[in-house]
Amino acid sequence: MLKENNIKTSDICLLKCQTGIRGLDEITDGGIPGGRPTLVCGSAGCGKTLFAMEFLVHGAIEFDEPGVFMSFEESSEELAQNVASLGFDLKELESTHKLLLDHVSIERGEIEETGEYDLEGLFIRLNHSIDSIGAKRVVLDTIESLFGGLANEGILRAELRRLFRWLKEKGVTAIITGEKGEGTLTRHGLEEYVSDCVILLDNRVEGQISTRRLRIIKYRGSAHGTNEYPFLIDENGISVLPITSLGLQHKVSSERISSGIPRLDTMLGGKGYYRGSSILISGTAGTGKTSIAANFANSACERGERCLYFAFEESTSQLTRNMGSIGVDLEPWIRQKLLNIYAVRPTLYGLEMHLVKMYKLIREFKPNVVIIDPITNLIAVGSDNEVKSMLSRLIDFLKADQITALFTNLSHARSKFEHTEFGISSLMDTWLLLRDIEIGGERNRGLYILKSRGMAHSNQIREFLLTDNGINLVDVYLGPAGLLTGTARIAQEAHDKAAQTLHKQEIEQKKHELHRKLAVIEAQIAALNSEFEESQEEVNKLIRQEESLERALAEERAKMTHLRKADDPIPDEKP
Amino acid sequence: MNETEITDDKEEFDRLLQKGDTQTYLLRLYIAGMTDKSAQAVQNIRKICDENLNGRYELEVIDIYQQPELAHDAQIIAAPMLVKKLPLPLRRLIGDMTDKERILVGLDLRPK
Numbered sequence: 001m002l003k004e005n006n007i008k009t010s011d012i013c014l015l016k017c018q019t020g021i022r023g024l025d026e027i028t029d030g031g032i033p034g035g036r037p038t039l040v041c042g043s044a045g046c047g048k049t050l051f052a053m054e055f056l057v058h059g060a061i062e063f064d065e066p067g068v069f070m071s072f073e074e075s076s077e078e079l080a081q082n083v084a085s086l087g088f089d090l091k092e093l094e095s096t097h098k099l100l101l102d103h104v105s106i107e108r109g110e111i112e113e114t115g116e117y118d119l120e121g122l123f124i125r126l127n128h129s130i131d132s133i134g135a136k137r138v139v140l141d142t143i144e145s146l147f148g149g150l151a152n153e154g155i156l157r158a159e160l161r162r163l164f165r166w167l168k169e170k171g172v173t174a175i176i177t178g179e180k181g182e183g184t185l186t187r188h189g190l191e192e193y194v195s196d197c198v199i200l201l202d203n204r205v206e207g208q209i210s211t212r213r214l215r216i217i218k219y220r221g222s223a224h225g226t227n228e229y230p231f232l233i234d235e236n237g238i239s240v241l242p243i244t245s246l247g248l249q250h251k252v253s254s255e256r257i258s259s260g261i262p263r264l265d266t267m268l269g270g271k272g273y274y275r276g277s278s279i280l281i282s283g284t285a286g287t288g289k290t291s292i293a294a295n296f297a298n299s300a301c302e303r304g305e306r307c308l309y310f311a312f313e314e315s316t317s318q319l320t321r322n323m324g325s326i327g328v329d330l331e332p333w334i335r336q337k338l339l340n341i342y343a344v345r346p347t348l349y350g351l352e353m354h355l356v357k358m359y360k361l362i363r364e365f366k367p368n369v370v371i372i373d374p375i376t377n378l379i380a381v382g383s384d385n386e387v388k389s390m391l392s393r394l395i396d397f398l399k400a401d402q403i404t405a406l407f408t409n410l411s412h413a414r415s416k417f418e419h420t421e422f423g424i425s426s427l428m429d430t431w432l433l434l435r436d437i438e439i440g441g442e443r444n445r446g447l448y449i450l451k452s453r454g455m456a457h458s459n460q461i462r463e464f465l466l467t468d469n470g471i472n473l474v475d476v477y478l479g480p481a482g483l484l485t486g487t488a489r490i491a492q493e494a495h496d497k498a499a500q501t502l503h504k505q506e507i508e509q510k511k512h513e514l515h516r517k518l519a520v521i522e523a524q525i526a527a528l529n530s531e532f533e534e535s536q537e538e539v540n541k542l543i544r545q546e547e548s549l550e551r552a553l554a555e556e557r558a559k560m561t562h563l564r565k566a567d568d569p570i571p572d573e574k575p
Numbered sequence: 576m577n578e579t580e581i582t583d584d585k586e587e588f589d590r591l592l593q594k595g596d597t598q599t600y601l602l603r604l605y606i607a608g609m610t611d612k613s614a615q616a617v618q619n620i621r622k623i624c625d626e627n628l629n630g631r632y633e634l635e636v637i638d639i640y641q642q643p644e645l646a647h648d649a650q651i652i653a654a655p656m657l658v659k660k661l662p663l664p665l666r667r668l669i670g671d672m673t674d675k676e677r678i679l680v681g682l683d684l685r686p687k
Binding site: 110112114119120121127146150 | 647656
């Protein structure tokens with residue numbers, strides 16, 4: 001809401017003039033005040049002249065606004081030479097009437113003051129320069145030199161006041177540079193006359209590392225960033241980096257990308273990391289952090305994505321050689337320009353400078369994946385708090401651009417694993433812990449997922465093996481003897497296997513015996529059956545003999561009865 | 576080419592040295608429009624020159640409003656400004672030429 005308001009009001013009241021200096025226009029919400037003078041002050045060597053020159057050159061080239069550079073210190077030739085290394089061809093711009101350099105030389109020894117005077121000469125000169133090329137932008141660098149050349153300060157101050165008013169009336173956007181004085185912004189109090197916008201440049205040295213910073217001290221009628229912003233002067237000129245925590249409004253992706261290690265993907269809900277997430281790999285020395293990082297880089301390149309690798313410990317060739325030894329060949333990706341390894345010692349710059357440099361490289365290379373290996377080394381150049389603030393800004397910036405970031409972190413052996421030195425864990429979406437497990441006179445690597453936001457992930461510790469063919473994750477042995485890794489695991493597994501085989505054999509044998517027993521029993525049953533049948537046969541035979549005997553006796557009796565011709569039989573039973 | 580130039584300069588220098596106070600002054604007065612201050616300056620400088628140089632001077636008055644490009648070439652910052660081109664060294668006198676003592680010093684007509 002605030003922002004909308006600003007745009008609205010600035011549309012109505014305040015015309016802004018884009019400087020073309022990268023980053024500055026963002027901080028100032030569109031540039032410096034158009035048609036008004038802006039004071040740029042700072043100590044010697046902080047980049048005032050370059051700042052002013054860039055303003056003119058960008059104006060001339062990008063915004064079609066010709067400019068006049070009135071230099072009170074350096075001659076036109078010197079100026080042209082100084083900025084030639086930045087690719088600015090001032091002579092070319094001068095010949096096409098886009099730029100006019102006017103060197104005002106003031107030699108104290110030559111000048112004698114003989115009464116009342118004014119600076120009308122300077123006004124006319126400037127006016128002529130502006131009109132001859134239709135300039136919209138003017139730089140006065142450094143007008144304070146007049147104080148060195150002219151003794152009458154009273155006249156000078158009155159004339160300067162008139163000059164700035166005149167510049168406003170003329171409607172040109174002007175930059176006036178001023179050297180920083182003791183306790184004041186400029187040595188001669190120019191800030192008194194230029195009240196619309198004041199920008200302070202600073203070059204501070206902390207711990208032998210210098211960082212350039214820029215701050216907008218005031219900007220009438222406009223909202224502006226109030227922080228100190230680091231800026232960089234390199235082969236492309238000044239870049240100011242408004243890297244601030246943007247708030248948590250970035251869009252997230254539900255796309256998943258492989259970690260480059262199939263088994264790790266399985267642990268991460270079967271699909272790998274989220275795109276645009278931040279991943280922290282922490283572990284003690286030699287636990288394989290870089291290897292995991294390199295695998296991730298490799299898999300990104302295999303997908304045809306671009307990867308930017310900040311190596312703070314190893315040189316490019318060292319890294320590719322070492323990764324080659326575990327079967328990760330990074331060189332083809334470097335050749336195809338998919339992988340960019342940026343190897344520097346952290347102590348090369350200050351922390352902010354690193355951030356600025358990273359920001360710049362990321363902007364240029366446009367990677368999908370950024371790896372910083374390790375972040376711990378940055379501590380060497382900044383305090384914990386600074387590192388945290390830097391990282392949070394970096395992560396916010398990366399997230400806004402949906403860049404997946406992987407950081408490695410060297411934790412101290414003695415400190416608790418869950419403790420990162422600068423409490424950055426809350427900034428991380430996925431946190432892998434690598435730890436060494438010492439068992440049986442061996443040191444082995446273990447890996448587990450401490451957290452992974454937004455996905456079901458494994459809670460298991462895996463043993464982490466670096467082989468010639470790459471990284472392999474295997475289950476650790478969890479048995480009655482406890483957690484075993486390495487040779488102990490292999491021995492235990494072999495032992496288990498032997499025991500199992502033995503057991504199997506026993507069962508086989510038992511089965512066999514049972515079969516035999518069954519056969520014996522069946523044979524016995526058959527024998528008994530036949531015995532039974534035999535006895536049955538005998539009994540039947542006896543029965544049959546008995547029956548025939550009886551039949552024979554009955555016949556005999558009947559025959560005798562018939563022969564005797566006996567009476568009807570008397571019933572026996574009757575008494 | 577350079578050699579002849581150098582000898583020329585040297586001869587010229589010797590000639591100038593010998594001439595001493597017979598040296599002709601080449602003066603240019605730059606003014607910013609015909610203001611009172613400008614008129615004052617012209618009047619003052621003419622008077623001083625007439626009194627001290629006996630016609631051994633050439634004074635050119637230039638209005639930088641009319642010829643602003645000359646302001647750049649002559650390194651003008653203030654107005655009115657008198658430039659003593661000859662005799663060397665080059666001197667610039669700024670102001671409305673009311674401080675006679677300083678003008679005489681500036682024109683090397685009086686030691687500092």
